[in-house]
Amino acid sequence: MARVAIVTGGTRGIGEAISVALKDHGITVAANYAGNEERARAFTERTGIKSYKWDVADHQACLDGVAQVEAELGPVDIVVNNAGITRDSTLLKQTWEQWQEVIDTNLGGCFNMAKAAFPGMRERGWGRIVNIGSINGQAGQYGQVNYAAAKSGIHGFTKALAQEGARFGVTVNAIAPGYIDTDMVAAVPPDVLAKIVAKIPVGRLGKAEEIARGVLFLTGEDSGFVTGSTLSINGGQHMY
Numbered sequence: 218m219a220r221v222a223i224v225t226g227g228t229r230g231i232g233e234a235i236s237v238a239l240k241d242h243g244i245t246v247a248a249n250y251a252g253n254e255e256r257a258r259a260f261t262e263r264t265g266i267k268s269y270k271w272d273v274a275d276h277q278a279c280l281d282g283v284a285q286v287e288a289e290l291g292p293v294d295i296v297v298n299n300a301g302i303t304r305d306s307t308l309l310k311q312t313w314e315q316w317q318e319v320i321d322t323n324l325g326g327c328f329n330m331a332k333a334a335f336p337g338m339r340e341r342g343w344g345r346i347v348n349i350g351s352i353n354g355q356a357g358q359y360g361q362v363n364y365a366a367a368k369s370g371i372h373g374f375t376k377a378l379a380q381e382g383a384r385f386g387v388t389v390n391a392i393a394p395g396y397i398d399t400d401m402v403a404a405v406p407p408d409v410l411a412k413i414v415a416k417i418p419v420g421r422l423g424k425a426e427e428i429a430r431g432v433l434f435l436t437g438e439d440s441g442f443v444t445g446s447t448l449s450i451n452g453g454q455h456m457y
């Protein structure tokens with residue numbers, strides 16, 4: 218029986234590459250998205266992967282969204298918590314709303330999705346949760362106290378939940394991407410981005426597909442002994 222996966226933020230950027238890679242491996246994928254209807258529709262037309270709209274920051278919406286996916290596609294075996302936003306600004310300029318939005322979406326989203334999907338995985342004795350963290354959660358980043366805190370929190374969340382899932386065949390791992398060629402990174406001011414790229418030993422931005430490769434490994438049938446780990450995919454920018 219084909220596994221069923223939900224990829225949050227799964228219709229664009231890194232999430233799109235993950236959705237497509239999982240589908241190409243015979244997994245039935247539900248791609249969640251929050252806002253961009255047009256991109257989601259185009260994604261579904263192009264890939265044949267169903268897209269589902271809900272906000273991962275909304276606890277009840279996650280419970281309802283997972284229930285809908287399970288009713289339509291079957292029990293959810295794999296969750297990739299990829300949905301994330303930036304609201305970059307220095308602490309002096311950052312508003313409480315900018316802080317809260319990033320914490321609620323990037324970190325709260327992982328909690329909300331795990332609450333919805335983890336109990337079923339545990340009962341069925343098999344599950345894979347992959348949380349997309351960030352190099353900036355490992356190393357910090359000027360102008361990102363909100364994002365770095367949320368991403369750093371994801372790494373702690375991963376290690377704690379991995380301990381709870383281990384006896385039940387549910388692995389929980391994180392990937393810490395570096396700077397990947399997506400809309401999110403394209404929003405960084407060009408002069409700032411040029412300085413960042415100059416510090417990447419591999420000498421370029423990463424590709425979304427290079428993160429998807431990591432997800433395929435961590436969600437594999439034969440990856441059951443890998444749990445609580447963080448896979449850094451960052452072109453050598455930060456060795457942690």
Ligand code: CAA
Nearest residue numbers: 305306307351352353358359360395396401402405406409
């Ligand atoms: N270290 C030290 N000082 C720095 C600095 C750094 N890394 N970056 C900027 N500064 C300094 C500037 O030189 C400038 O100093 P002066 O005023 O003395 O000239 C000052 O900080 C600018 O401060 P401001 O508060 O005026 O900054 P700003 O409002 O113009 O913009 C910013 C600040 C929004 C943070 C902008 O620098 C920025 O967008 N930085 C990029 C942040 C980033 O990398 N985001 C990653 C997004 S992608 C992502 O998050 C994906 C992932 O997981 C990797």
